[in-house]
Each structure stands twice: as structure tokens, then as C-alpha cells.
Amino acid sequence: MNRTLIADVAPNEKQKLQGFVENIRNKRTMAFLVLRDHTGRIQLTVEKEKYPEVAAQVDKLTVESVITAEGMVVENSYVKMGGKEMLPESIRIESIAEPLPISKDAAIDSRLDYRWIDLRSDRNFLIYQAQTVLVAAMRQYLLNKGFIEIHTPKLIGAASESGSEVFELKYFDRKGYLSQSPQFYKQMAMAAGFDRIFEVGPVFRAEKSFTNKHATEFTGFDLEMSYIDSFRDVMAVEAELLQAALAAVQEKCGDKIKEMYGMDVVVPTLPFPEMKLCDVYKELEERYGYTVEDSEKNDLTTDAEHLCARLSMDKFGHEFLFVTDYGPEKRAFYHMRDENGNPLGYDLIWRGTEITTGAQREHRYEPLRRQADEKGLGKDVQFYMDFFRYGCPPHGGFGLGVDRLTMLLLGLSIKEVEFLFRGPNRIEP
Numbered sequence: 001m002n003r004t005l006i007a008d009v010a011p012n013e014k015q016k017l018q019g020f021v022e023n024i025r026n027k028r029t030m031a032f033l034v035l036r037d038h039t040g041r042i043q044l045t046v047e048k049e050k051y052p053e054v055a056a057q058v059d060k061l062t063v064e065s066v067i068t069a070e071g072m073v074v075e076n077s078y079v080k081m082g083g084k085e086m087l088p089e090s091i092r093i094e095s096i097a098e099p100l101p102i103s104k105d106a107a108i109d110s111r112l113d114y115r116w117i118d119l120r121s122d123r124n125f126l127i128y129q130a131q132t133v134l135v136a137a138m139r140q141y142l143l144n145k146g147f148i149e150i151h152t153p154k155l156i157g158a159a160s161e162s163g164s165e166v167f168e169l170k171y172f173d174r175k176g177y178l179s180q181s182p183q184f185y186k187q188m189a190m191a192a193g194f195d196r197i198f199e200v201g202p203v204f205r206a207e208k209s210f211t212n213k214h215a216t217e218f219t220g221f222d223l224e225m226s227y228i229d230s231f232r233d234v235m236a237v238e239a240e241l242l243q244a245a246l247a248a249v250q251e252k253c254g255d256k257i258k259e260m261y262g263m264d265v266v267v268p269t270l271p272f273p274e275m276k277l278c279d280v281y282k283e284l285e286e287r288y289g290y291t292v293e294d295s296e297k298n299d300l301t302t303d304a305e306h307l308c309a310r311l312s313m314d315k316f317g318h319e320f321l322f323v324t325d326y327g328p329e330k331r332a333f334y335h336m337r338d339e340n341g342n343p344l345g346y347d348l349i350w351r352g353t354e355i356t357t358g359a360q361r362e363h364r365y366e367p368l369r370r371q372a373d374e375k376g377l378g379k380d381v382q383f384y385m386d387f388f389r390y391g392c393p394p395h396g397g398f399g400l401g402v403d404r405l406t407m408l409l410l411g412l413s414i415k416e417v418e419f420l421f422r423g424p425n426r427i428e429p
Contacts, residue, residue, distance in 0.1 A: 001070060007039035011075045011084055017042065018068045018094075020120065021061055031058045034081070035069065038125055043085040044069055057091040064097035064120070108415050115420055115429060123260050127417055130253045131406045135200060137248035138221060138400075141241050147196040147223065152185035154178060154202060158380050165206035167216075178204035181399055184384045186224040187334070187361060190395040191387040198223040200402070208424045212413035213353060213404055217422040221405075224361075224397035231336075231344045231360040234396040235322055238348065238358060239272045242320070249409065261410045266319055272348075273316035276325040280304065283311055298327035300347065300354065309352030321349045333371040333381075335359040336396075348398075351408045358398030365389050 001016040009015055019037035031046040048055035061067070071088035079085045102114050104121070111118040118124065139149070159166040159177045167178040182199050189197045203220040228234060249257075250265040257263055275283070281297050284290040284307050292301055300308070300323065312321035324346045328335075331343040336359065338344060345359025362368045365388040372381050406417040415421045420429065 005039045006035070006037050006042045009042060009073050009084060009086075011073055014070065014072050014089075015086070016068065016070045017044075017086060019066070021063060021065045021067060021097075024058070024061055024063060026058060031055065033058070033061070035067070035086075041081050042073075043079050043081055044071075044088050044091075045085050046088060046091075051089060054088055054091050057093055060093060060096065062097050062099070064100060064117075066094040066097075068092040068094060108413070112415065112421055112426065113429070119419075126253065126256055126260055127406060127410060127412075128419070130249055130257060130409060131402065131417075133249050133252050134245050134405060134409070135221065135402060137245040138241055139198070139200070141244040142196075142198050142223060145196065145237070147198050147225075148194065150185075150189060150194070150197050150199055151201060152179070152182040152199060154204070156184075158383065167204050167206045180205060181220060182222050183332075183334070183399075184381075184387075186222055186397060187384075187392075187395070188387045190224055190226050190361075190363070191390070191392040193226075193393075195227070195393075196223075196225045203399075203401075210424065212415070213407065215403065215414050215418060215422055216424065218404070218414075218418065219402040220399050221402050222397065222399040224395055226393040226395040228360060228394055228396050231346060231358065231396050234358050234360065234398060235274070235346055235348075236271070238356060238398055238400075239268070239270055239320070243268050243270060246409075257410060261412075263409070263411045265409065268318065268320050272320045272322055273312060273318050274322040274324060274346075277323055278325065280308065280311070280323055283315065287311065287314065299330040300349075305349060305354055306352040308349040312349070319351055323347045323349060331357075331359070333375040333377060334361050334368060336362040337367075337371070350405075353404065353408055355404055355408070356398045356400055358396065360394070360396040363388060363392040363394050 003018050004015040006017060017035055019035045021033055022036040022041065023034035025032040029048050031048065033044040035042050035044055046054050046058055069086060069088040070090045071086050073084055073086050075083055076085050077083055100117060102110055102117060155171065156177050156179045166180055169176050181203055182201065186197060199222050201220060202217060204217050206216060207214060246265060247267045250267050254265040257265055284304060288307060290307055308321050312318050326343055328337065328341060328343055331345060335343040335345050343359060345357065347354050348356040362371060368388055369385060403414055403418050407414050
């Protein structure tokens, strides 16, 4: 007999169910079990005198043990779980569970020590259901737009993609590093004439950050596209991408997210609002009395970033805000600059958190070499510089953190949404 998922059980049929025993009420003549799989729950009602072998198995069970049960599923209006129950004719114990080492209300770090147990809940399963829909919708949007998917190496030979620290490792007889992003190789694809590419893959950042949004390993969703006229072409694609993704999540998971997390999945309208960095600081001061030293105004402070959620809603009625016109000090050397030396790029803020730094890239060899030298990179990026010596189209792109998007979607911390969180103090389980 093939397994039936609990969500698909039909009354008046013999079926085979498999899952975790969530609750046990073992009476003298009857036993009642609640069986759970990832689709739902069902009551198993055991008639002990009629099925003594089944009763003997029930006596051995503990909460969270895994079983296979076969029997007739019948309708019963007194049963709260969907008005159906199984009358098992056989139960096979697949594994016996020891007493659980954590409770549902344990602190997050204790729960992470036993993450596989912590994940056994509808609430946590919904995280990955929603994330699956989100990523699938973004991927499908790009496929419909003529993008192809590539997979770049995560072992790299140079440690200078950005200002972030990198993880160094021994690579046979020399040093290697874990990739901070696929940036260099995305641009290599542009030089190869691939036109439009994207990648979903791991990203590593050796930053000793202890915030609710930073992790040392996360999943990135990156894209790059050729023959653009402006970084605003990139912004337009990102806005459409996120609109399509959130529309899919709202349709398939919106009600559950509202029920379990109290968060509305808002499908954003187009175009997304846009402000210059200097105007953001001006409005934050005028509207909310927020001020910072002039020396800090070449980038968004954390507090300013948070206030952008309020500013965007108050000024535009929109959850998203593009911020442009950053100074070159905080931007990567490969961002194209205008005639005044200002980078042609942007940050995208959603619900008070930066989710993207995007830009038009510098595709001309000589300006790129000068900008790399200015940042003191030199020989470290020579392999990358070679991509631009033999012709390269104008191009641009951005990267999104899948985990950070999920975190903001559900109103959680990064520790809660990563399947297995990695931070400065955690590399297990």
C-alpha cells in the first residue's frame, strides 16, 4: 500500500499513514493517538480488544516517535481534526523518541542546539513553504525574461571582492577563500556574452556581526544583465521581480502567514519610490527630528535605515524605497561612476532594512583599473580585470539575500529563518 499524506486522506478507505506521534491518550480499553506529518494531523483510535497487537505497540510509544499505521479512515463528527479518524489495524514503530530536550518556548539559542526538533512545527514549516514559493516565483520571472541560471564556484583564489572579511582555507599547496558573492563571475558571464544570468547559491561573510539580520553564511539570489542604458534599468527589473514574487507568496501563503505570524503580505505597486541619499537625511530631520554628523551622511546609518520604513509609508504609501546617489567611499570599486565621480547605483530598503545594493558596473578596462588601484586592490583582482580586456557589454545587476527577504516577510530574526544558522559563535549542528 502506498503512503497517503494526512491532508489527502479520504473517508471509507483503507490507507497507510506515516508520521510523528504528537499526542498519546492510552486508556484501559481504547487508545487515542494524534499523528502528524508535514501536511496535517489526524486522530488514530485504537480498539484494544479488537486489535491486541496494535494495543501492544501503543504501549511502547512515546511522544514524537515515528510510526506507520494502516487501517480504515472513517468520518466522525466528534473528532475536531477534520471530522475524520483512522481505525488502525496495524502499527509499525519506525523509531522510538527519547524525552525531548527542549520545549516549544525555549530561548532561540537553545532551540538552535536542537534545530531538527525545533523545526517540527507548522509555524516553522511555513517559513520554508513561503521561501520556496518566493524563490520559485523569482526564478520563474527571470526565466520568462530570457535569463539563464548559472552556478559559480564558491572556492576562490582572491580575497578582495568587497570590504567584508573572508574565510581563508588551505587549498592544496596555497591559500583559498570562500566566496563572498558571485559578483566577479557574474560579470565574467557578461564578458562571455551570456546577456542575462542569475544564480541562487551560498554566500560567505566572515563578519563578527551579532545582529538580527547578519549571518556568516546565507543564500544569495543574484542576477546580472547586459546592454543596459542606466542603473535604473536594473532597478526596474528588481521592482518587477519582487512584485511577482510577493504576489505569488500572497496568493499561496498569505492567509497562513497572517494567521501564524500576524504579518500582511503586501504586493507592492510599480514603480517603487526613489530618493537621493541627501534628500532622505533632509526628510528624516524635517519629519522626525533625526540628525547625524555630516561625516556619516555618505551612507545610511542603521537608525536611518529603520526610519526609511516610516518615511516611505508616510511620503509614498509604499513599503519599498530606492535610495540613490551614494558617495564612492562606501561603494565597491566595480561600480560605474558619473562625470563627477559618483557611483551609479542604489540601495533598496524594505521594511526598514537594506535588502539590495545594485549598480551599473564599470565595463571599461582603464576606468576599472584606476578604481581598483584607488581602493588598493591592484594584483589581487588581476584575474578579474582580465575579463574586461577583450570586450565587454555595458551591464549591471544586484544581489538579494533569500534569508533576509524571508525574515522581513515574516517579521522574524535571521536565526529563526535560516534552516541552520551560521554566525560567529555557531557552526553546529
